[in-house]
Amino acid sequence: MDSSGRPAGKTAMPNHQRLRHFITSFSDLLGRESAEAAILHDGAELLRDLVAVDDWLPEAYAQPDPERYRQYLLHVDSAQRFSVVSFVWGPGQQTPVHDHTVWGLIGMLRGSEYSQSYRWDEGDGKRSLAPHGEPIQLTPGMVEPISPNVDGLDDIHRVHNAHADRVSISVHVYGANIGAVHRSVYQPDGTRKAFISGYSNDTLPNIWDLSKETKTT
16 A cells, blocks of 8 residues: 555556546536435435546545645535545544534545534433434445435534554535635534634646647647
8 A cells, every 4th residue: 555545556647537527517417406405316426436436536635644634625616516625534533523514425435434423412401412323434435425404414423534554535525615614623512613624735636637638640
């Protein structure tokens, strides 16, 4: 394995066509569909196709950090209707309990991660956050939806790398420019702290230069 969790020896040029196709297809989906449940259903199929093959993510956006997980922006829609990011988890790294406030899709590309949902518990007259159900383990090719608005889905969770000895990478799609969204992390007693995540990268991958992929005669 190299530092990004990819098997050693895979150094070919990323297949940018896969990410381009996903972005244009997701844009088309949002152009014809406004119901959140339908966006999540159809969008999950698009994301499954993207993460089913691991040959497209540029290595610069797959690099771990020894201190904390990284969130690399891969694309943001010009109207900020959706964004696509790669989450790179170093060994054993995890998030705090947090929300998103917008819909999202999480697709596993490399390695594995656990996602534990939380819901508000009103028992004993006190409002607190409590785990809801068992943690979900995502493995390559799997997709999990999140939403604050769709019945049966949760928006608050904690995520961690399932591996203590290697990198895991997931690809997330959100219904906004997620790096600019006002969100919250939560303490065990439900105390809320506001945050805006931002991104780990200063530049975007150039997936639109077709000159290297177009044969000239």
